[in-house]
Amino acid sequence: MTDVIPDALKDERIKPVSPLRRALIRPELGGICGTILVFLLFAVVAGDSGMFAAEGVMNWTVVSAQFMVIAVGACLLMIAGEFDLSTGSMIGFSGVMIAILSVHIGVPLWLAIVMTFVFCILLGGVNGWLVIRTGLPSFIVTLAFLYILRGLTIWSSIYFTRQTIIGGVAEKAATDWLAPLFGGKILGGLFTWMGEMGWIATFTRGNRAGQPVIDGIPMLVVWAIVLVVFGHWLLTRTKFGNWIFAAGGDALAARYVGVPVNRVKILMFMFSAFCACVFATCQVMEFGSAAADRGLLKEFEAIICVVIGGALLTGGYGSVIGAALGAVIFGVVQQGLFFANAESSLFRVFLGVILLTAVIMNTYIRRIITGER
Amino acid sequence: MSAIVEMRNITKHFGHVIALAGVSFDIRQGECHCLLGDNGAGKSTFIKIMSGVYKPSGGEVLVEGVPTLFQSPRDAMTAGIATVYQDLAMIPLMSVSRNFWMGREPERGVWPFKTFDTGKADEITVTEMRKMGINLRGPDQAVGTLSGGERQTVAIARAVYFGAKVLILDEPTSALGVRQTANVLSTIDRVRKQGIGVVFITHNVRHALAVGDRFTVLNRGQTLGTAERGTVDAAALQDMMAGGQELALLEASLGGTI
Numbered sequence: 231m232t233d234v235i236p237d238a239l240k241d242e243r244i245k246p247v248s249p250l251r252r253a254l255i256r257p258e259l260g261g262i263c264g265t266i267l268v269f270l271l272f273a274v275v276a277g278d279s280g281m282f283a284a285e286g287v288m289n290w291t292v293v294s295a296q297f298m299v300i301a302v303g304a305c306l307l308m309i310a311g312e313f314d315l316s317t318g319s320m321i322g323f324s325g326v327m328i329a330i331l332s333v334h335i336g337v338p339l340w341l342a343i344v345m346t347f348v349f350c351i352l353l354g355g356v357n358g359w360l361v362i363r364t365g366l367p368s369f370i371v372t373l374a375f376l377y378i379l380r381g382l383t384i385w386s387s388i389y390f391t392r393q394t395i396i397g398g399v400a401e402k403a404a405t406d407w408l409a410p411l412f413g414g415k416i417l418g419g420l421f422t423w424m425g426e427m428g429w430i431a432t433f434t435r436g437n438r439a440g441q442p443v444i445d446g447i448p449m450l451v452v453w454a455i456v457l458v459v460f461g462h463w464l465l466t467r468t469k470f471g472n473w474i475f476a477a478g479g480d481a482l483a484a485r486y487v488g489v490p491v492n493r494v495k496i497l498m499f500m501f502s503a504f505c506a507c508v509f510a511t512c513q514v515m516e517f518g519s520a521a522a523d524r525g526l527l528k529e530f531e532a533i534i535c536v537v538i539g540g541a542l543l544t545g546g547y548g549s550v551i552g553a554a555l556g557a558v559i560f561g562v563v564q565q566g567l568f569f570a571n572a573e574s575s576l577f578r579v580f581l582g583v584i585l586l587t588a589v590i591m592n593t594y595i596r597r598i599i600t601g602e603r
Numbered sequence: 604m605s606a607i608v609e610m611r612n613i614t615k616h617f618g619h620v621i622a623l624a625g626v627s628f629d630i631r632q633g634e635c636h637c638l639l640g641d642n643g644a645g646k647s648t649f650i651k652i653m654s655g656v657y658k659p660s661g662g663e664v665l666v667e668g669v670p671t672l673f674q675s676p677r678d679a680m681t682a683g684i685a686t687v688y689q690d691l692a693m694i695p696l697m698s699v700s701r702n703f704w705m706g707r708e709p710e711r712g713v714w715p716f717k718t719f720d721t722g723k724a725d726e727i728t729v730t731e732m733r734k735m736g737i738n739l740r741g742p743d744q745a746v747g748t749l750s751g752g753e754r755q756t757v758a759i760a761r762a763v764y765f766g767a768k769v770l771i772l773d774e775p776t777s778a779l780g781v782r783q784t785a786n787v788l789s790t791i792d793r794v795r796k797q798g799i800g801v802v803f804i805t806h807n808v809r810h811a812l813a814v815g816d817r818f819t820v821l822n823r824g825q826t827l828g829t830a831e832r833g834t835v836d837a838a839a840l841q842d843m844m845a846g847g848q849e850l851a852l853l854e855a856s857l858g859g860t861i
Contacts, residue, residue, distance in 0.1 A: 467718045469708035479694035488677040488706040546696045599745045
């Protein structure tokens with residue numbers, strides 16, 4: 231071999247890379263550090279507030295899971311090189327659609343859920359199709375849908391019910407077979423047992439005396455975990471995952487080697503819509519009602535989670551695990567400030583600072599990957 | 604020797620603009636055919652037709668004697684025509700291995716749990732890169748850390764590995780330094796010796812003369828004919844590319860092909 235290799239091709243100028251630097255270019259690193267930091271911070275300032283008791287843990291877990299569900303969709307889409315600003319409006323829209331269909335039109339709840347999922351995923355496809363066909367930035371196309379969907383949600387809610395909050399879903403859900411998939415809880419027995427063992431607190435008064443303060447893990451949390459595992463597997467272990475990276479890294483280069491970039495991007499828009507639908511359905515089942523203003527600003531919160539998790543806004547680089555950690559940071563900070571009795575408006579200050587730090591760090595990381603130019 | 608790919612009288616119009624006005628070109632096994640031309644001469648349009656990105660407005664593409672119409676770059680790749688683009692060859696943020704296999708990832712397992720066989724992919728990538736004379740720090744090294752010449756080499760290695768019969772190199776040396784250029788030129792030579800036909804697009808006459816077996820010059824969407832190695836010198840090629848005042852003189856020397 232060596233006889234055919236010219237000297238110039240020997241990599242005499244490549245320095246050995248330190249393990250620290252190697253670890254630094256993992257996209258999740260920022261998320262891992264941030265998570266540790268946030269937990270340490272709140273262990274100090276809110277350690278005795280019940281934040282880390284069973285009830286408190288469940289509180290911020292559910293909030294983190296909410297962010298996680300939409301962050302997975304936003305993450306894969308961002309790595310594929312696009313944004314979806316219509317996520318929040320999609321949440322409001324699909325919630326109201328389920329409620330109107332089931333409560334006011336009388337469609338069985340399971341069918342209402344299925345119809346909503348199909349319609350919203352198609353809407354996501356339309357988003358993607360428009361972005362691909364027009365070549366416009368997805369920022370603009372989905373911004374249009376942010377307004378269109380929100381407007382349609384409020385209009386249809388008032389048109390059908392003369393109000394913006396539609397109740398009555400809980401009664402329908404009680405007898406429905408599909409509803410527990412979104413609104414149910416699992417492992418109730420485990421928590422009862424843990425309560426009996428005295429590991430977690432139990433109610434001491436009222437008609438639930440003796441029962442544990444947590445009666446199970448909400449399906450929302452299960453959905454979050456399933457979506458994160460699926461997303462991570464898809465991205466890092468499959469051919470399609472490689473296409474997601476390629477589509478976002480350089481769409482033209484990917485297209486030239488035969489990667490179906492358009493299909494990848496449209497599918498990711500559809501997946502983002504699916505995640506929004508999961509979020510909305512879980513929320514509707516939990517509250518027993520839908521409201522036209524649900525999901526406000528969720529699109530930005532999802533993007534923030536993804537960016538904190540180490541993904542680049544320009545696409546082609548990122549991690550679902552990172553995004554999930556971003557969601558945990560988001561959830562813990564939001565609920566932690568509440569437990570710490572801090573002024574709630576400070577949350578946004580905190581969030582802005584984290585976001586800025588994450589973006590600056592990501593830019594630095596990208597310079598390392600692309601050879602510091 | 605018969606041509607692997609022959610392009611006959613290719614024309615291409617973009618609206619009112621005539622990008623190509625009847626260009627003929629062919630590529631044989633184991634040769635390096637240089638396509639020369641100044642900026643805007645139509646080189647890029649021509650190779651995009653050859654690689655299936657554009658469809659020609661007129662003319663014929665024959666692959667091993669059979670008239671063929673490529674619907675997509677994928678069709679051209681299936682026919683054994685691989686293209687390495689100057690700036691679009693690689694995705695810097697992705698690893699060498701992921702780039703190498705992009706669009707043709709090996710899989711294992713059963714549907715729907717098919718996974719990207721990274722072990723196999725990494726192993727083959729390292730082996731193939733070593734054959735081309737590049738020792739990677741690891742298959743997960745990002746392409747962004749490679750030099751421009753190394754990136755071209757990864758792209759060439761990829762094309763060769765996937766059974767290219769014709770390798771189109773779009774200005775592979777235009778952005779490179781002297782040593783990097785030498786590496787790419789020696790890679791071209793190595794590939795040619797494996798029996799692959801190399802189409803080398805450049806506007807640098809010296810690079811072309813260093814490895815070329817035949818030379819075709821494009822000027823304003825037209826070809827000025829094909830010359831064998833040894834029948835032209837740098838000055839002549841340069842003049843043809845410029846389409847300058849000595850055009851009439853050259854017309855005679857090329858046998859009136861214009």
